[in-house]
Amino acid sequence: MVEATRGVKAVKITEESKETGWATVPNVMYYDLYVNGERIAELRAMPFALQELAVGYLLANAYVEEPHLIESISVKEDSIEVRADSEFEFRYQYFKEKGIKPIDAVKIEKISSNYQVSRNKIYEKVALAEERAVLSKEIPGTCFALISDNNGYFFIAEDVYSDSAFYKVIGRAASQNFDFRRSMLVLSDVLYPEFVVYSAHLGVPIAGTLRGVPALSIDISETVSGQTIFHLLPSSLIVFSNPQRII
Structure with a gap:
């Protein structure tokens, strides 16, 4: 089995010095x-x-x-x-x-779920994901995806590719008969339009990001999927569509 990461020789250059050492990089x-x-x-x-x-x-x-x-x-x-x-x-x-x-x-049905989550709970779940995201701490650029509900279910997956992190966390949750219709998805990377479409197809009512939301993702959520889309910042939560699900 191929290891997830490997060490490579690298040169670290600062204003004061140039040092030869090792760096950890992802295997893909x-x-x-x-x-x-x-x-x-x-x-x-x-x-x-x-x-x-x-x-x-x-x-x-x-x-x-x-x-x-x-x-x-x-x-x-x-x-x-x-x-x-x-x-x-x-x-x-x-x-x-x-x-x-x-x-x-697939015809995406507009999500009418009344599932809600509190602002504090969102920050709590993301903090837990950041604590458990081992690769994201070691390798800059590695991203994580989390999905959770209000019944104690919490899943996280990591990958250098955001789409693979997304697929992995969906697969992990599905293996536990998780109810996507009453859940929240958060990506540490950009919430690209395809992630909005995929999660809407699965019935996920709330989707967020730590990095940003393209305009098309917002358009899809407003006109097609009916999802709540948000961008989580260190001190504030920016909700772009259907804010009633965040309390």
């Missing part, structure tokens, strides 16, 4: 994702939590509607091989003939 790998023998995608990720990565990708991109449809997952050196229920075959062939991905054909 590319994996072909197969489902029932069909190559679905090429995934890029740090080499850990790869089963969760596959589950999260398949759910978020609407290749499968429920995690129980995934029967087994085998991780190889450069591939992830999934066995899924026969329902996948019908769905996959239908969209393959149309030449589109399932998520592109």
